[in-house]
Amino acid sequence: MLTIANVGDSRAVISKNGVAKQLSVDHEPASERESIENRGGFVSNFPRDVARVDGQLAVARAFGGKSLKKHLTSEPDVRIETIDDDTDLIILASDGLWKAMSNQEAVDSIKSIKDARFAAKHLTEEAVKRNSKDDISIIVVKF
Structure with missing residues (x-):
């Protein structure tokens, strides 16, 4: 069993038999405007910028700040997933990757790469090549 707990703008994606599933x-x-406003905050949407909490933070859940x-x-979003013989890999990455590639594109891009470190490097280079302007941090786990 794999337990994923997520706070922030990173994402976990698992591949089973080559099919990407967001975890x-x-x-x-x-997407969390209502809960932010219920706590007394606001969400800004300035032109050519991402939505921000109180005009500052671009994530709705965070430590610090x-x-x-x-x-x-x-409060993290928690998911539990079974790791079985169909599980190929898991990608844990910041939004710099996901703004440049879809879940399935990322899986397809590395499914034939055996070395997890090289797979993560390949995804990083691909996101940069696609002009990702956000931070890019990636971990790949191969099974």
């Missing part, structure tokens, strides 16, 4: 929720302010604590939650 975590992207905690974006626009003392000045925003009362408007956020650090």
